[in-house]
Amino acid sequence: MKTVHIKNKKAKTVSLLIIPHSKEISQINIATWIPKFSICLIMMVLLVSGYLSFNLYTSYNILKQDYSEKSHKLETLEVANQQQRLEIENLRSMSAEVQEKLDTIDDLQEIVKGLVGLEDTSEKTSKDKEQSSSSLPSRGGPGLRGNYSTKSNFESQIKELSSLLDKSSEELSSLINDVEAKLKYLDAKPNLMPTTGKITSGFGYRKNPFGRGREFHNGLDIANNSGTKIKAAGSGVVTFAGYNSSYGRYVMISHGYGYQSVYGHNRKILVKVGDKVEKGQIISEMGSSGRSTGPHLHFEVRLNGNPVDPVKVIDNMD
Ligand SMILES: [Zn+2]
Structure with a gap:
């Protein structure tokens, strides 16, 4: 089969001849703008799809980079979170330790009061005791209240309070020893009138x-x-x-x-x-x-x- 284009400059159509070997020649007339338009259309489709592909590829790369950055950030945050959890745990145990020391001091104070025969004027209801336990920093610590803007600051103040409490505890224990010794001495000293008469x-x-x-x-x-x-x-x-x-x-x-x-x-x-x-x-x-x-x-x-x-x-x- 052979196709022949017959172009007529004056005519607004082109003829497409189809010449089969066996049958008669057939002719199809097409308006001249159709092939031009077809070529333009194909070019435009190619351009648009090229542009879209490029855009898609760029977006994909940006997203990929963004994803890797975010996943890295997430990992960092997870590590920081873990660290903070440990620090909180640490602070919590330090607070518990301080509370224990306060309780020890309370007990020691009770012992001293008992030794010298003082009435327990600070006798509290259980509710009061709970309140005093929860208001830990208000016990005359070294300016704990309101000044722990940073964690390390708070931590160092807790440590300071803890060592102060250790010192108080030692002093109280030593006072108890002194009082006990004094009481033992007073008990032993023969200062009671032995009879009447x-x-x-x-x-x-x-x-x-x-x-x-x-x-x-x-x-x-x-x-x-x-x-x-x-x-x-x-x-x-x-x-x-x-x-x-x-x-x-x-x-x-x-x-x-x-x-x-x-x-x-x-x-x-x-x-x-x-x-x-x-x-x-x-x-x-x-x-x-x-x-x-x-x-x-x-x-x-x-x-x-x-x-x-x-x-x-x-x-x-x-
Ligand atoms: Zn005598």
Whole structure:
């Protein structure tokens, strides 16, 4: 088959001849603008599709880059998030530690109050206690309230508070030790009037009750009925409970801190050597055994082995 274009410049059509080998020639007339328009149309379609492809490709690249940037950012954020979570956990445990220390200090304060016999004026309802627990930084810490603008600042202040609390705790423990020691000393010191009665002879030189001249009286004589209860003037350990010719039936107590006390002329002794006695515990009954002119207690206080005036040791003499 052969096709022949017959172009006529004057004519507004072109003829398309189709010449088959066997049959008759056929002719198709086409307006001249159609091929031109077709070419233009194809060119335009090519241009537009080229432009669109380029745009698509550029957008794809931008999106790809954007995606990789964002995924990188996400990873960074995840790492930061993990880190912050750890830091929060850390701060939380630090707060718990501080709270524990505050509780310890509260307990220590209670111990001190108990030791010195103070009423618990800060007795709180459980609600109050909760409130005070939650208002942790308001406990007179080093300006904690309102100034922890940054995390590290807050962290350093918590650390500072924590070390302050450690110090307070140590000081309180040491105070408790001091108070306990002082109380132990006060309990041991033979400063309790050991019996009731009339003071018939004081500490110092006096007229000899058994004869002529003067003698040094190294104790305090308190006279009352035979059988009147005699109490330990301070806590301690009984180091003598027996008889001799001048003291009669007598008891000696060692109180520590250099103090000893002696209770003479008893009718009956109620303790034995080695007994631990409390201050005020009844140890004997008044009598007139030994070198005595009548029922009375001869009460002696010795400090580092030397007799001292009991009146100067006893509290609340009346
Ligand atoms: Zn005496």
